[in-house]
Amino acid sequence: MGKVVAEITISLDGFAAGPNPTLEEPLGQGGDKLHEWAYPLKSFREPHGLPGGETGPDDDLLAESVRATGAVVMGRRMFSGGAGPWEDDANANGWWGDEPPFHKPVFVLTHHARKPLVLEGTTFTFVTDGLGSAIDDARAAAAEQDVLVAGGAETIDQGMNARLVDELQLHIAPVLLGSGTRLFDGVTPELPRFEVAQVLESPLATHIHYRVVK
Amino acid sequence: MGKVVAEITISLDGFAAGPNPTLEEPLGQGGDKLHEWAYPLKSFREPHGLPGGETGPDDDLLAESVRATGAVVMGRRMFSGGAGPWEDDANANGWWGDEPPFHKPVFVLTHHARKPLVLEGTTFTFVTDGLGSAIDDARAAAAEQDVLVAGGAETIDQGMNARLVDELQLHIAPVLLGSGTRLFDGVTPELPRFEVAQVLESPLATHIHYRVVK
Numbered sequence: 001m002g003k004v005v006a007e008i009t010i011s012l013d014g015f016a017a018g019p020n021p022t023l024e025e026p027l028g029q030g031g032d033k034l035h036e037w038a039y040p041l042k043s044f045r046e047p048h049g050l051p052g053g054e055t056g057p058d059d060d061l062l063a064e065s066v067r068a069t070g071a072v073v074m075g076r077r078m079f080s081g082g083a084g085p086w087e088d089d090a091n092a093n094g095w096w097g098d099e100p101p102f103h104k105p106v107f108v109l110t111h112h113a114r115k116p117l118v119l120e121g122t123t124f125t126f127v128t129d130g131l132g133s134a135i136d137d138a139r140a141a142a143a144e145q146d147v148l149v150a151g152g153a154e155t156i157d158q159g160m161n162a163r164l165v166d167e168l169q170l171h172i173a174p175v176l177l178g179s180g181t182r183l184f185d186g187v188t189p190e191l192p193r194f195e196v197a198q199v200l201e202s203p204l205a206t207h208i209h210y211r212v213v214k
Numbered sequence: 215m216g217k218v219v220a221e222i223t224i225s226l227d228g229f230a231a232g233p234n235p236t237l238e239e240p241l242g243q244g245g246d247k248l249h250e251w252a253y254p255l256k257s258f259r260e261p262h263g264l265p266g267g268e269t270g271p272d273d274d275l276l277a278e279s280v281r282a283t284g285a286v287v288m289g290r291r292m293f294s295g296g297a298g299p300w301e302d303d304a305n306a307n308g309w310w311g312d313e314p315p316f317h318k319p320v321f322v323l324t325h326h327a328r329k330p331l332v333l334e335g336t337t338f339t340f341v342t343d344g345l346g347s348a349i350d351d352a353r354a355a356a357a358e359q360d361v362l363v364a365g366g367a368e369t370i371d372q373g374m375n376a377r378l379v380d381e382l383q384l385h386i387a388p389v390l391l392g393s394g395t396r397l398f399d400g401v402t403p404e405l406p407r408f409e410v411a412q413v414l415e416s417p418l419a420t421h422i423h424y425r426v427v428k
Contacts, residue, residue, distance in 0.1 A: 014227060014228040014396075077401065176403035178403030189391055195417065196388055199413060
């Protein structure tokens with residue numbers, strides 16, 4: 001059975017998104033800066049249907065994550081791209097366009113039941129009975145591969161509190177956001193113990209892979 | 215002329231100290247966990263007058279910081295070890311005992327003028343006209359060596375806001391504190407730009423050395 005891996009980028013001051021997320025800026029004000037390390041990479045561009053891209057250690061890391069992942073779990077806001085009344089619209093295609101970059105089953109946490117959304121290469125399944133259930137569904141879909149809990153911060157926090165996360169792949173971008181949504185803000189501090197499994201140095205971001213000891 | 219290097223350990227959730235600092239727990243509740251990476255090291259034990267200790271990459275890093283530092287700047291609370299009415303007592307020897315581990319000139323930011331405190335190997339000089347002035351004094355004392363801004367978080371934040379810090383040596387301990395004093399909380403996010411200079415992987419902490427671009 002695969003592992004449950006949470007993966008997220010945070011700023012040096014701990015934010016996974018800036019303040020005031022909108023459809024135009026789903027990661028909040030300044031939140032785009034968090035992912036500057038990823039945008040140029042081949043492994044980022046390829047699933048987005050973009051040609052070329054940089055290779056190297058950062059790309060290897062991202063490629064390995066993509067390769068190991070059999071199914072994805074995400075929160076409702078990550079699916080819908082920021083807050084807004086439209087996000088519960090059963091006809092909305094989410095924020096990811098007609099050809100989402102996942103190319104594997106995605107399980108979306110929501111309070112509003114809706115039919116699966118089948119798009120080119122990616123099916124979004126909506127799970128209304130909690131993160132544990134979404135991870136179970138994702139495990140079944142992933143078979144021997146890993147389940148990626150892709151965000152946002154609240155979903156990952158929830159997973160750590162419920163001891164559902166085996167590993168945390170953290171990307172620390174060398175920027176400050178000053179406000180927004182912080183990773184770990186909802187985590188009971190006594191709960192998870194972390195062990196550093198691997199660190200990748202890069203000018204773009206510091207990639208720290210933690211094992212979460214349960 | 216040497217550089218101005220801020221050095222501090224933070225938790226994975228960004229705290230440089232836990233809540234409710236006292237004389238017994240100057241780093242606040244749980245704050246001691248932050249520095250578990252350092253306590254066993256030879257370079258930590260030696261200036262504290264303790265024999266033995268571990269060597270290896272973490273120790274090399276700490277030894278190099280000690281070697282490069284010509285003078286130290288710290289905030290009043292770091293000198294006095296937690297909050298309390300006694301901390302402005304002109305007779306108090308601070309928190310560091312009769313043989314402080316610095317063995318170089320230390321400049322303490324305070325609002326209360328007092329004479330220098332000369333202890334075995336370390337002289338504490340009290341500076342009442344601000345961080346810039348304390349750093350100037352430390353520069354003069356350090357000659358060609360670096361000035362270490364040793365903390366706490368508020369003092370380092372103040373230094374980054376005033377563009378007085380050239381480099382930030384961050385130690386990220388794999389623990390959560392949940393509350394306390396956060397590094398970067400007082401920093402204007404647009405101000406400092408960080409470049410990753412060096413990363414040292416270790417099971418105990420992740421050591422990231424940033425250049426602060428002014």
